Amino acid sequence: MSKAAILCVDDEIAILKSLEIELEQAFEDTYIYELAESADEALEILEELDEEEIKILIIVSDWLMPGMKGDEFLIQVHQKYPHIVKLMLTGQAKEEAIERAKKQANLYDCLHKPWTTEELIKTIKTALAQSLKV
Amino acid sequence: MLEKLTQKDNHLSTRETRKIKKNLIKQLELHQIEKSEAIANLLVSIGITENIEEFLGLIKDPYGEEILKVADQFAKVQSSTRTIATASEKAAKVVFALRTYARYDLSEEKVKAHIPEGIETVLILYHNLLKRGVEVIKNYAPDLPAILCYPDELNQVWTNLVHNGIQAMGDSGTLTIEVSKQDYWIQVKIRDTGKGIDPEIIPKIFQPFFTTKVAGEGSGLGLNIVKKIIDKHQGKIEVQSLPGNTIFTVSLPIAASNTTISNHEK
Numbered sequence: 001m002s003k004a005a006i007l008c009v010d011d012e013i014a015i016l017k018s019l020e021i022e023l024e025q026a027f028e029d030t031y032i033y034e035l036a037e038s039a040d041e042a043l044e045i046l047e048e049l050d051e052e053e054i055k056i057l058i059i060v061s062d063w064l065m066p067g068m069k070g071d072e073f074l075i076q077v078h079q080k081y082p083h084i085v086k087l088m089l090t091g092q093a094k095e096e097a098i099e100r101a102k103k104q105a106n107l108y109d110c111l112h113k114p115w116t117t118e119e120l121i122k123t124i125k126t127a128l129a130q131s132l133k134v
Numbered sequence: 135m136l137e138k139l140t141q142k143d144n145h146l147s148t149r150e151t152r153k154i155k156k157n158l159i160k161q162l163e164l165h166q167i168e169k170s171e172a173i174a175n176l177l178v179s180i181g182i183t184e185n186i187e188e189f190l191g192l193i194k195d196p197y198g199e200e201i202l203k204v205a206d207q208f209a210k211v212q213s214s215t216r217t218i219a220t221a222s223e224k225a226a227k228v229v230f231a232l233r234t235y236a237r238y239d240l241s242e243e244k245v246k247a248h249i250p251e252g253i254e255t256v257l258i259l260y261h262n263l264l265k266r267g268v269e270v271i272k273n274y275a276p277d278l279p280a281i282l283c284y285p286d287e288l289n290q291v292w293t294n295l296v297h298n299g300i301q302a303m304g305d306s307g308t309l310t311i312e313v314s315k316q317d318y319w320i321q322v323k324i325r326d327t328g329k330g331i332d333p334e335i336i337p338k339i340f341q342p343f344f345t346t347k348v349a350g351e352g353s354g355l356g357l358n359i360v361k362k363i364i365d366k367h368q369g370k371i372e373v374q375s376l377p378g379n380t381i382f383t384v385s386l387p388i389a390a391s392n393t394t395i396s397n398h399e400k
Contacts, residue, residue: 011265014217016148021210029172035148045152066267092262 004055005032006124009042009073010062010089015113019060019089019120026121031057039068039076046077057128058085060120063093071097074105082106085127089115146183154183161186167193176202180209231258244282249320249386250274250313252285256292257311260300267306275314281388287363288386294356295324295382302328302380319369319385330377339373 006027008019016035023033032054036042042059049056059077063070070093074086086105088098091113101107108127111119146154155174162170165186173193180202182189192198250272257270264270299309307327314321331339338344342358364371369386 013148014220017213017217021214032171035151037148041149064262064266066265 003032004030004057005034005049007034007036007042007045007056007059008061009036009039009059009065009070011037011065012062013037015062022117022120023124026117026124038065039070039073042073043076046081056081056084057131058087058124060087060089060124063088063090063097069097071101071105071107074101074107078105083131085131087111087123087127089113089120151178154178158183158186162193165190165194169199173199173202176206179206227258228261231255244284246280247283247285247288248278248280249283249288249322250278252289253292253311253313253322256289256296259293260296263300264309268300268303269308271308271310273310273312273314278313278315278320279388281320281386283367283386284363287366291360291363291384292322292324294360295384298356299324299326299328299380299382302326302330304328315388316385318388320388322384322386323381324384325379325381327378328380330380331373331375333375336373336375340371 006023008016008023010016010019016037020033020035023031034045034049034056036045039061042061046056059074061070061074068076070088070090074088077084078086086101086107088101088107088110089112090110093110098107098110101110109123111123155178158174158177159170162173167173176199177183177186177189186193192201195201253272257264257272296309296311303309303326309327310323310325312321312323312325314323335344335346340357340361342355344358361371364384364386367386369384371385372383374381374383
């Protein structure tokens with residue numbers, strides 16, 4: 001059974017939980033939902049899933065987190081997993097950080113907090129549809 | 135199960151959750167339960183993290199998954215309610231801090247205030263900047279007396295010193311704030327582990343319009359205002375700085391200000 005996963009990264013657990021609920025409601029058990037409280041933890045999960053041969057389709061990452069910031073994290077991910085769709089969800093990313101992520105991590109889009117379920121799900125759906133075409 | 139569901143108050147980190155989930159999946163597989171992953175997800179979400187034996191009957195029931203799903207919905211309503219409560223508490227804290235901060239007493243009369251309270255207000259406002267990687271160590275001596283002062287103006291002092299400290303440290307470091315009583319003074323020490331101030335410019339830092347920042351970024355007035363406010367309190371401010379260890383020490387008299395107020399009252 002090969003399943004695909006969506007990974008959410010944010011230092012606030014309340015945000016992660018809300019994202020999980022929104023994703024579950026939209027996609028039910030089509031995907032596995034993984035949550036990470038920091039970029040470091042997310043990288044760990046990426047490796048674990050890699051070993052388990054679970055494919056990560058999309059990463060939704062915060063920008064402002066203790067430790068590694070979102071742009072840096074996504075750039076790192078991009079070097080190793082260029083096929084994963086990268087999405088930023090943030091309240092206060094600097095313009096240059098978003099630009100950097102767009103250039104160096106092929107950032108698909110940046111959503112701003114507070115976000116709505118509709119825009120989040122719509123963005124994920126179109127992003128996934130596009131990435132499947134390529 | 136309902137009991138578990140309602141007492142679920144412990145916040146598990148995502149790391150712990152993943153560990154528990156894996157463990158549950160193993161246990162479920164031992165009992166030859168299909169869809170072990172989906173069931174494990176539901177169990178964790180409901181708050182069942184171990185001893186699945188007591189729920190085995192339910193899990194194996196043909197409607198087991200459905201029942202767990204319903205229970206999970208209940209659990210989610212509860213945890214979402216808690217999230218809303220925490221979020222509004224946080225918002226309330228910031229609004230309160232802003233109101234305290236923005237209130238400006240025009241009466242020009244000193245009031246009794248506890249110094250650490252003002253510092254706390256400023257720290258709440260800077261929470262977002264601080265959480266990026268600055269560790270804050272607070273060391274307030276117990277039973278500090280309230281002193282007669284201009285609390286709103288002192289807030290500006292703390293804001294400036296905390297802000298400068300954070301800027302000096304860039305992304306990460308340790309900000310240590312100590313408040314203690316030294317004889318007749320309340321002493322506030324704000325220490326950062328940032329790059330430090332060049333010894334040559336230390337004598338100039340309290341001068342108006344002196345800034346090391348790029349033109350347009352700083353007014354050069356911050357520390358001058360700080361100095362003026364402290365002078366108004368008949369206090370002292372001192373700086374010691376080495377790379378990685380800069381300390382601003384503010385001393386405010388506990389009693390000197392009493393005389394001014396008693397003159398007022400007469």
